Amino acid sequence: MQNRKAPFWRVTKRDLLLLGGFLLIAGLGAAYVFSQSHGDRIRIYVGSALYQEADLSEDQVILIQQEDGKENRLVIANGQAYMESANCPNRDCIAQTPLGGEDSQLRALGNWIICLPNQVSVELVAEGE
Amino acid sequence: MKAKQAAHFGLLTATALILGYLEQLVPIAPGLPGVKLGLGNLVLLYSLYAYNIRQTVVLMVLKVLLCSLLFSGPVALLYSLAGGILSLMAMVLLKRISGFSIIGVSAVGAVFHNLGQLGVAALIVGPLAALSYLPILMLSAIITGVLTGFIAGSVLKARNLFEPSNRK
Structure with missing residues (x-):
């Protein structure tokens, strides 16, 4: 199975999307926290x-x-x-x-x-x- | 085969404890509990990919119980357990969805580990105080999650090279 598909240790597009999503949430959270008076x-x-x-x-x-x-x-x-x-x-x-x-x-x-x-x-x- | 698996399991448990101990020695963010390297997750990732879910669950529970008994104390037990359970559930789910590598699985595990801990913190000091902790916890989880994912991936890759029988 692993021979045909990309090996599980190689970063995929979906990985990057997921990481981007997490970064976005962290960024929004940080914007909220730092905007507090x-x-x-x-x-x-x-x-x-x-x-x-x-x-x-x-x-x-x-x-x-x-x-x-x-x-x-x-x-x-x-x-x-x-x-x-x-x-x-x-x-x-x-x-x-x-x-x-x-x-x-x-x-x-x-x-x-x-x-x-x-x-x-x-x-x-x-x-x- | 059974004896071999038992031996491997013992080794993994010991490795998880040593990594947990090492982690205590290198605090990367003083004053910010929960911001840590997450080295223990290396072992869980390895177990999840090299063995199966059941063994990984047992390993997680052992790691949480023994680490809090030996190093971090009973106060930390609740945090670690909440983090451990949530993290493992998230990793198992993401691993089942196609298109994600061990890097994504590791990052998801790290993020949900911290979310679990934050949930417990929210019960103690209220949601507002906990919420202000979210960004730094998420950011540190993303970074350390990707790093541990790379390391676990490299270890598993090397293992596959050395043991061709593991390649199915």
Whole structure:
């Protein structure tokens, strides 16, 4: 069978169409994410429930504590918000770039800092949104 | 023949675990869980083309269970399982449709793996936060999927050359 048909390791036209389709979806998604307004307020969620809102113009440290011991420390300084520490296993949220200011224009995660293990997410929103 | 197949299966399982371990050692995008090389899918692709669906399903479940037990921890289990199941289903379906090579199958597997993980993430932090993660996850899946597809294809090609009995 394989001798008559093109071998299965050779790229086909359909492969390219499929890849093009995927790229298109990724591109549209990226256009949507990057077109989101970059405001100067943040909303902190635990799970899908709103935990706290804060203004980026006010320097402060927000401790996000949960009953089961999960804890994240979010720092707001110089108009930016970033996760300073977290007791989750992978610390991805700490490695994510700060929200707010010029740095948040082309973040991979758009307007979000997300700590999946602790179910904490922080969203940058515009005033009055 | 049966003993040979059992030996091959053991080898594939071991290879999947080693690749899973290697992957942990080279984080390509710190801060972005799910953006990874997807080396483990090499083994599943190989198994899917060289053996059959049933064995590949068993291999996927073993890989997910053992990898989360050994390296990534129980938190990651749900993500890996959702990704693994969705990815394998998509690969099996696309492989049945004519006109797609192993590159397309691999890319589809990678994309759906990440979609599965994103689905679990959406359950945890809500759909909006998860959605903003879609573009980077898709893009990384397309790139790594094509790469692993090329590698798996080359390995299978070499295998066919060395074992003429495998050519039907």
